[in-house]
Amino acid sequence: MTSPLAHLEIPRILRLSASDQIAEALRDAIVEGQLPTGEVLRQDEIAARFHVSKIPVREALKRLEAEGLVSFAKNRGAVVAGLSPAEILEYMDIRAMLEARAAGLAAVRISDEHLAEARARLAEFGASPNTGRWGELNWQFHSTLYADADRPILLAEIRALYDKVERYVRALLAMTTQTEMPKTQREHAAILDAFARRDPDAAAALTRAHVLDAGASLVQYLNDHRHHGGNT
Known part of the structure; x- marks a missing residue:
């Protein structure tokens, strides 16, 4: 089955840092429902998608965690957070x-x-x-x-x-x-x-x-x- 991450649109404006671009793309995908609650966000897959190391991916996920859109679950890593x-x-x-x-x-x-x-x-x-x-x-x-x-x-x-x-x-x-x-x-x-x-x-x-x-x-x-x- 095709991963939801395969549909991420990589921003064309490259003035943003790599972590900014990744955070923006993931944020848009979460807001638009392309990445549902509970979806595991695998850092290696995201890094490969954006052709970057895992460092900016971790930075982006931490930023989204601060925004309440991502949480880190034991033994699962980063997942799309849900709201009650x-x-x-x-x-x-x-x-x-x-x-x-x-x-x-x-x-x-x-x-x-x-x-x-x-x-x-x-x-x-x-x-x-x-x-x-x-x-x-x-x-x-x-x-x-x-x-x-x-x-x-x-x-x-x-x-x-x-x-x-x-x-x-x-x-x-x-x-x-x-x-x-x-x-x-x-x-x-x-x-x-x-x-x-x-x-x-x-x-x-x-x-x-x-x-x-x-x-x-x-x-x-x-x-x-x-x-x-x-x-x-």
Whole structure:
């Protein structure tokens, strides 16, 4: 059987160090679900794939361990880490707080250009039949709204939290039908309208509620999935 690592896309931009490139490729594969929870990440196989020694591979895996995407198991080495529903709910709770803060800061100063870009991403999100793109379009919509907060560290923390749960979000979105999308789109539209009014309180409150609701839906999906014999 072909190893999932055989499908890793090696970044074309070689300005990154070897460990950076490996971490980026593995991170993307985990987030996109190509490397499932519990998948063993064999250092020799990764090193051969990237034509490097094991040193940058170990560095990359340690970085992903710090991000919560990889864990080291006795007698197995590095494996793709999983999250429990309780952990996901806590991450989403933290996200709700941070994103509400970013929304409140950005709403009063958002540019017309970023409003137009967010509006375009929202339209694309609603029109795209490709559920595989919904996760990234969702991030593009929200991150565009937050851009004018001018808080790069805050936005980097939000992105890191996205990466921790994104594989689960994508699994949920893949099960979502077009008829179930209007609720999400209504919430997105209401958030966008608050930004267009430059209303920081409404933008923050709506964003927080939206993220918390997404977290509850995600945990419900995971619990149902496990109840029916699935695994994450």
